[in-house]
Amino acid sequence: MxxxxxxxxxxxxxxxxxxxxxxxxxxxxxxxxSFIAPxxxxxxxxxxxxxxxxxxxxxxxTMTFLIINGEIDLSAPSIMGLSACVTAYLFSxxxxxxxxxxxxxSIGLACGLFNGFWIAIVGLNSLVVTLAxxxxxxxxxxxxxxxxxIGQFPEWFNFLGQxxxxxxxxxxxxxxxxxxVLAVVVLHYSGFGRRVFAIGxxxxxxxxxxxxxPRIKLILFIASGLVSAFAGLLLAARLGAxxxxxxxxxxLDIITMVLLGGVSIFGGSGxxxxxxxxxxxxxxxxxxxxxxxxxxxxxxGVIGTLLIxxxxxxxxxxxxxxxxxxxxxxxxxxxxxx
Amino acid sequence: MSFIxxxxxxxxxxxxxxxxxxxxxxxxxxxxxxGYFNARFVNRISTSVVVVAILxxxxxxxxxTRNFDLSVGSIVGFTAYFVGQQLWHHPEIPxxxxxxxxxxxxxxxxxxxxxxxxxxxxxxxxxxIATLAIYRSFLVEYSHAVPITTNNLPDWIVxxxxxxxxxxxxxxxxxxxxxxxxxxxxxxxxLNYLPFGxxxxxxxxxxxxxxxxGFPAQRIxxxxxxxxxxxxxxxxxxxxxxxGNISVLAGIGxxxxxxxxxxxGGVSNxxxxxxxxxxxxxxxxxDLLENSLFRWQxxxxxxxxxxxxxxxxxxxxxxxxxxxxxxxxxxxAGLQMQAEASSEKPEGTVHVD
Numbered sequence: 007m008x009x010x011x012x013x014x015x016x017x018x019x020x021x022x023x024x025x026x027x028x029x030x031x032x033x034x035x036x037x038x039x040s041f042i043a044p045x046x047x048x049x050x051x052x053x054x055x056x057x058x059x060x061x062x063x064x065x066x067x068t069m070t071f072l073i074i075n076g077e078i079d080l081s082a083p084s085i086m087g088l089s090a091c092v093t094a095y096l097f098s099x100x101x102x103x104x105x106x107x108x109x110x111x112s113i114g115l116a117c118g119l120f121n122g123f124w125i126a127i128v129g130l131n132s133l134v135v136t137l138a139x140x141x142x143x144x145x146x147x148x149x150x151x152x153x154x155x156i157g158q159f160p161e162w163f164n165f166l167g168q169x170x171x172x173x174x175x176x177x178x179x180x181x182x183x184x185x186x187v188l189a190v191v192v193l194h195y196s197g198f199g200r201r202v203f204a205i206g207x208x209x210x211x212x213x214x215x216x217x218x219x220p221r222i223k224l225i226l227f228i229a230s231g232l233v234s235a236f237a238g239l240l241l242a243a244r245l246g247a248x249x250x251x252x253x254x255x256x257x258l259d260i261i262t263m264v265l266l267g268g269v270s271i272f273g274g275s276g277x278x279x280x281x282x283x284x285x286x287x288x289x290x291x292x293x294x295x296x297x298x299x300x301x302x303x304x305x306x307g308v309i310g311t312l313l314i315x316x317x318x319x320x321x322x323x324x325x326x327x328x329x330x331x332x333x334x335x336x337x338x339x340x341x342x343x344x
Numbered sequence: 345m346s347f348i349x350x351x352x353x354x355x356x357x358x359x360x361x362x363x364x365x366x367x368x369x370x371x372x373x374x375x376x377x378x379g380y381f382n383a384r385f386v387n388r389i390s391t392s393v394v395v396v397a398i399l400x401x402x403x404x405x406x407x408x409t410r411n412f413d414l415s416v417g418s419i420v421g422f423t424a425y426f427v428g429q430q431l432w433h434h435p436e437i438p439x440x441x442x443x444x445x446x447x448x449x450x451x452x453x454x455x456x457x458x459x460x461x462x463x464x465x466x467x468x469x470x471x472x473i474a475t476l477a478i479y480r481s482f483l484v485e486y487s488h489a490v491p492i493t494t495n496n497l498p499d500w501i502v503x504x505x506x507x508x509x510x511x512x513x514x515x516x517x518x519x520x521x522x523x524x525x526x527x528x529x530x531x532x533x534x535l536n537y538l539p540f541g542x543x544x545x546x547x548x549x550x551x552x553x554x555x556x557x558g559f560p561a562q563r564i565x566x567x568x569x570x571x572x573x574x575x576x577x578x579x580x581x582x583x584x585x586x587x588g589n590i591s592v593l594a595g596i597g598x599x600x601x602x603x604x605x606x607x608x609g610g611v612s613n614x615x616x617x618x619x620x621x622x623x624x625x626x627x628x629x630x631d632l633l634e635n636s637l638f639r640w641q642x643x644x645x646x647x648x649x650x651x652x653x654x655x656x657x658x659x660x661x662x663x664x665x666x667x668x669x670x671x672x673x674x675x676x677a678g679l680q681m682q683a684e685a686s687s688e689k690p691e692g693t694v695h696v697d
Contacts, residue, residue, distance in 0.1 A: 124657065131614070133412075133469075134607055134660050137600060142653020148646045255596075258473055271467050303592070307481025310474030317466045 024268035027316075028283040035287055039294035046297060053174055055293040057244070060178040061086065061237040062256055063285045066263040067189045068230040070281045073264050074193070075223065076206040076273025077132040079230045081121060083256035084143035086238030089114045091147040093239060094156035094248035103160050111235050117143060118231020119224070126223035140257065148250040157247030167243025178240045185233075190278050202226070206273030259306070263288055266313050287312075349677045354670040355619055358610045358663070362625040366632060373636045380639070383514030390521045391505055391586065393631040395420070397524050398579040399602035400609065400623040401531050402572035407606055408535075408544040409568050410551065410615030411468035414599045415457060416576040418479035421595035423449045423580030425483055428492040428590050435498040442501070446581035447574045453479055454573015458566035468569075476599065484592050494588035504585040520582055527575065532620040544568060548615025604652070605630055608659040610667070626659075 039046045056063070065082050072079050089110040096106035121139055125132045166177045193199040204212040205219050213219050242248045267284035269276025288309055295305045374381045399416050406413045427446045431437055437445075453475070460471045494502055508516035535541035543564050547554045555561045579598075584590060609626025611618025630652065637648045 124661065128661065128664070130660055130664055134613055135657060137603060137607075138653045138656035138660065140653070141600065141604070141649050141656065143650075145647065145649025145651070145653055149644065149650055152644070152646050258477065261473060265470055265473075271469055301484055303477075303484040304481045306477040310477035310481075313474045314460060314466055314471060317470055318460065318464045321465045 025277070025280050025283060027320075028266075028268070028280060028287060031312075032283060032287050032290065035290045035294065039290060039297070042294060043297040046294065049174060051293070053176075053179065055289045056179055056182070057176055059259075059289055059292070060176075060182055060244070061241040061253065062259050063263065063289075064178075064182050064185060064237045064240070065230075065234050065256070066260050066281060066285060067185055067278070068226070068233045069260050069264050070267070070269055070276065070278055071189070071193060071202060071226050072132075072230055073261075073269050073271065074206045074273060074276050075202050075226055076209065077125060077223065077226070078136060078261070078271075079121065079227065079234075080133065080136040080257050080261075081117070081139035081143055082136075082230060082234040082260065083253040084140045084147065085114050085117045085231055085234040086241060086253035086256070087147040087250065088117065088143045088150075089235035089238040090242040090248045090252050091150045091250060093242065094159075095150040097159065098156050103163065107239060110239060111232060114231045114233075114235020114238070115228055116231070117235070118228040121231065122224040122227030125227065126220040144250075144254070147252070151248065151250045153250070155247050155249045159243070159246065163243050164246055167240065168246065178244065181240070186278070186282065193278055198222070203274060206270075206275075208274070259288075259309075262309055262313050266309075266316050268316075349674055350681070354667050354674055355610060355617065355622065357670060358667055359619065359622050359625060362609065362622065362629060366625065366629050369629070369632055369636065373640065376642070377636070377639055380636070383516075385635075386515050387518070389628075389632060389635060390516075391518060392635065393628055394520045394524045395579045395583050395586065396598065396601050396605055396631065397624050397627040398527055398575050398582065399598060400605040400627045401527055401620050402575035402579075403602045403606045404609075404611050404618060404620050404623040405531070405544060405568045406468070406572045407611045407613060408548045408615055408618060409565050410548045410613075411461065411565065411568070412472060412603070412613075413454075413457065413569065413572045413576075414469065414472040414603075415453070415475040415479055416572065416579075416602055417595045417598035417600075418476050418483070419450050419453045419573055419576035419595075420580040420583050420598050421590075421592070422453070422479050422483045422486075423577045424584040424587075424594050425487055425492060425590045425592075427581055428497060428584045429487075431498055431501060432492060432496040439500055443578070443581055446584075447577045450577015450580060451570055451574040454570045454576065455566075457573065458569030461569060462562040462566040472599075480592075480596075483594075487592055489592065491592075492584075492588075492590040497584075497588060501585050502588055520585070523578075523582070527578070528620055528624045535620060540564065540567065545616050548612075549617070551615075601630070602627075604656050608656055610659075610663055630655075 045051055065086070069079060069082065092113055093103075093106045093110045096109060097103055101109075117139070121132075121136055124130045124135045169176065171177045171180060193202065201212070201217045201222055204215070204217055205222060209219055238253060241253060245252075263285050264276075264281055265271060266288065267276065267278075267281030269281060291308060291312070292305045295308060300308075370381060399420070402416065403413055423446045426449055427442055430445065431442060457468075457471055457475055460466045460475075461468045464471075505518070505520060506516075507519045509519055509522055510517050535544065543554070543559050546557075546559060547561055547564055551561065580595070583595060587594070605627035606618070606623045607613065607626070608629060609618070609622035609624065611623055633652060633655065634648060637643070637651060638645050
């Protein structure tokens, strides 16, 4: 078989399995929504449904890298909150706003470095470390702002968060698509991306093959911290005010987006195309349910059900197929018991 | 040295370390805060630790099988609301029936988790992240945003938290604390002495080996989640009794609190190692710190979570470095003893932790 046709058949396999399923679901959601809500298909609504969750889907990109790598970063939303709170705090104390933004971004970087140190260098479990840091960074954010809410940021900052930059597209959306392209190139078309997959598939094998496992993990956690801090600032700009509970509880949404996209929680497999489709599905379901007047909790519940089904149905199908195969092998003609 | 190694396991040394740490925390704050340690404080801690401690017991069972239960916060919220509403509309329900109702509802939710994880082979973190959201949405739909308040509840449940069985000096031994103590002791006994308990450890330390050895792995994991759900239901009942006012937000964040307690208590998130006592001590230490930092004037109360997070990290790091080292020493000594024993009597087997 030539290389080209094997690539095509691999692509076909892909489409048949996960991404194909996601496209079907997305199509169904799309159809259903456009029947229910007449103003669903307007460009304004389509952009709006992105903008309402833009910070989450930006962090979902780095989370995809981490989960494919076999790790997880639960502390990302707390870093979002911390960076926004530090900016607001420094700004309220009279620091120049640009400097405040830079300091917040470097704090995000430092948080990522701190997580990465314990996980990549010391070797602790990322779920536990980032769970502890989820509590810790959130606590630090509260230390800065206590019970206050700080707003009245400079005009240009609010403009970036709330107004459209190019045509109907706001700044954050352009950033998201730029980051998406960058992430696809790095993950699927670079040596670094191959290493990320290799580590997630089998850390020890990767190490013995000469992959610098700690360095790559460290880079991913730093990137996660930096991107989370940036997303926190975007959220602050969009809301126009900052409180200690900014981005509280986003971790579940972000992880759902990645896992529904077909990324294995055990690492080593998944793709950003799948994650992008799952982001589209989740945002459209939220939008449709929102237009039909369901609360945020119910929307999350529906998405949770979808998440379980997305793993359960292929499992059951696989089991069913295995039973059929066994029947065929152990049919009356062969008669060998298993 | 060999005496210590023969009599104690690394986990027990760890628990001893936790006890010492709890003691040091109490001594430290007694010096720092005027009138810190007295009977009232003991009473307060013994009431406030109950919910998280019971959740930590259930979380331990699940952790031992190398799984997670992130849905407990929503189970607590839903059962607290559900039982509260039943008591509101049917005040004649006897107390024991109310407790049974809470445990039953919790078990039902735990069973859903268990079926999906054990038989549907959906990874536990995916399942329970999802059911965390699903159970919360049940609560939101079911409650129609009408909160339960203390005024709606029958008197016996409102008066339950300060109710004491007996007194030791001024220290009250409260009913809720006794329930928690029975749960902790009972489940530790289950882990130590019943085949089911030993199998939990076996499955967590090596799932493949346990399956090949013929353990009903799926059933055991299912039961672990069933029990975790039931305990979360019990915790939900106690949550209702303690707070009285239940909104749709009840119990949010308890899943992280229970995991924190279990991790500080030395239950390994890779399964197969840890005790219920450890989980209880972890819950106690965290609760003690929360209650103490709150009263410490030197730093603002907002530092509480930041310190708590660092503490959990520290506990895990110490566990990894020190306890890991101890285990190596123990294993070596165990092999040595085994060698000595086998030179004396060939059939002798020595368990190596």
